[in-house]
Amino acid sequence: MTDAFLLRAALAGLGLAAAAGPLGCFVVWRRMAYFGDATAHAAILGVALALATDLPLFWGTLAVALAMAAAVSALAGRGQAIDTSLGVLAHSALAFGLVAVSFLPTVRADLTAFLFGDILAVSRRDLLFVWGGAAAVLGLLAWRWSGLLTATLSEDLAQAAGIDPGRERLVLTLALALVVALALKVVGALLIAAMLIIPAAAARGLARTPEAMAALAVAAGAAAVAAGLSVSLALDTPAGPSIVASAAVLFALSLPFRVSRSGRGG
Amino acid sequence: MTLIAAEDLAVRYGARTVLDGVTLAVEPGEIVTIVGPNGSGKSTLLRALLGTLRPARGRVVRAPGLRVGYVPQRLALDDRMPMTARRFLSLPHRRSPAEVAAALGRTGVARLADRQMSGLSGGEFQRVLLARALMGAPQLLMLDEPTQGLDQSGQAAFYRLIEEVRRDTGAAVLLVSHDLHVVMSASDRVICVNGHICCQGTPLAVGAAPEYRALFGLGTGGALALYRHAHDHSHDPGDRRDHVRGDDHDRRPTDAGGRAGGAARPASGGAAGRTAETAIPAGDEGG
Numbered sequence: 001m002t003d004a005f006l007l008r009a010a011l012a013g014l015g016l017a018a019a020a021g022p023l024g025c026f027v028v029w030r031r032m033a034y035f036g037d038a039t040a041h042a043a044i045l046g047v048a049l050a051l052a053t054d055l056p057l058f059w060g061t062l063a064v065a066l067a068m069a070a071a072v073s074a075l076a077g078r079g080q081a082i083d084t085s086l087g088v089l090a091h092s093a094l095a096f097g098l099v100a101v102s103f104l105p106t107v108r109a110d111l112t113a114f115l116f117g118d119i120l121a122v123s124r125r126d127l128l129f130v131w132g133g134a135a136a137v138l139g140l141l142a143w144r145w146s147g148l149l150t151a152t153l154s155e156d157l158a159q160a161a162g163i164d165p166g167r168e169r170l171v172l173t174l175a176l177a178l179v180v181a182l183a184l185k186v187v188g189a190l191l192i193a194a195m196l197i198i199p200a201a202a203a204r205g206l207a208r209t210p211e212a213m214a215a216l217a218v219a220a221g222a223a224a225v226a227a228g229l230s231v232s233l234a235l236d237t238p239a240g241p242s243i244v245a246s247a248a249v250l251f252a253l254s255l256p257f258r259v260s261r262s263g264r265g266g
Numbered sequence: 267m268t269l270i271a272a273e274d275l276a277v278r279y280g281a282r283t284v285l286d287g288v289t290l291a292v293e294p295g296e297i298v299t300i301v302g303p304n305g306s307g308k309s310t311l312l313r314a315l316l317g318t319l320r321p322a323r324g325r326v327v328r329a330p331g332l333r334v335g336y337v338p339q340r341l342a343l344d345d346r347m348p349m350t351a352r353r354f355l356s357l358p359h360r361r362s363p364a365e366v367a368a369a370l371g372r373t374g375v376a377r378l379a380d381r382q383m384s385g386l387s388g389g390e391f392q393r394v395l396l397a398r399a400l401m402g403a404p405q406l407l408m409l410d411e412p413t414q415g416l417d418q419s420g421q422a423a424f425y426r427l428i429e430e431v432r433r434d435t436g437a438a439v440l441l442v443s444h445d446l447h448v449v450m451s452a453s454d455r456v457i458c459v460n461g462h463i464c465c466q467g468t469p470l471a472v473g474a475a476p477e478y479r480a481l482f483g484l485g486t487g488g489a490l491a492l493y494r495h496a497h498d499h500s501h502d503p504g505d506r507r508d509h510v511r512g513d514d515h516d517r518r519p520t521d522a523g524g525r526a527g528g529a530a531r532p533a534s535g536g537a538a539g540r541t542a543e544t545a546i547p548a549g550d551e552g553g
Binding site for chain 2: 028029030146147149150152153154156157158159160161163204207208209210212213
């Protein structure tokens, strides 16, 4: 089958869309966009680590993404203005990662695959990791859904109901690291945050409840994967960026259909 | 039986002591209003009672199995999260449609069930928050500045609603108010907090006096009342939470008293030059 690689690419993309949809909603609700960026950028450092130590790529990426997500989460937990420290962390992780990868002569040519993804080269094994990771993220979010939503609205409200906001933050941190690790192969380190935010933003306008927004974000992500792969095949464009560009077009198309906030103005 | 009580409570943020020596109790069916200047620790007191802050000293005693309904001061709910009022009432626990409808009906916002929370007016939003707090038939309602951002008639309407809820459900109400002097007239007790309990007592019924009618505007239906502070101490002038310098803490009662023909005499707490007070145990005044 000449189309087997395309099928695998589509399945990998759908797995990412399934996990990134609901998680992306929390990224949007909690204003964690930069948080996602920092974690994703650290993935390149994870790649270098994995290659240097002969660890599987997935685990190396996951370990570094987890460390970065935990560091950023701890900073955010202090409640200070963390723009600067986040910027320092995100970009230095990316820079150090790129420098570290350059020391590994065999990978040098493949660097673009880690920056922009290589979805058309997804193997059966990769697919297993993507869907395993996506299932773990979805399971985690479904299990903690109510607590996560409440803690997102108000930490006081959550604590008054016996929910520990710190634990919910940890759940999101873990889910984010997982998504970064599984998305690296699909859209690459530079565009992972885009797959979190853009489908969720596109879904926002059409949804009336948090659950509907999460489901619509998955649908928007899946549609973007399908459209992006088609475009990539037809026009020979890079697949990862084509998927993100399709998601952006979907977002633009969603704008006229925004559900009005209320019957009245204001 | 006492629903909730604080015994010699102290709360610290790092090295800073925000609350010290606070002793109070809320009895079933009682309406207690906590007032205090900005940064006085009144919201901190509510959080410590809720159990979301660990006290540095003292303890909080709750009646066994106490059911608390909580209205937080702020919600991170803006246009980014779609949320209908109906869905909001099922957070964090799934509630039956009948229970949701009943609570929205009780707070007078049944027609808003399918509206987006981010599109509600301030008063509507507070009513939906109160409806959520009523889920699970609480014995005690804790409200953190529920009338912030409402105008005087909105405040009065919300206070009347709380009174109705108390009458219908028998729930006790512990309310933090941002206004130092104008409180809910149905308050059984007002507690003034400024790092410790400064004074407490009943609000002054002023509904009949035309001067107060003019002051509060018409149509508040007697829901608002004045609280006359009776401090028997002042704070160290160097204290950050100084009574004298605490914005309008001691200025406004004088104005109100003047306009009301002396019905509310100026609180004594602001008298500058008094001996610095640091050691008077809280709760010793009228408690």
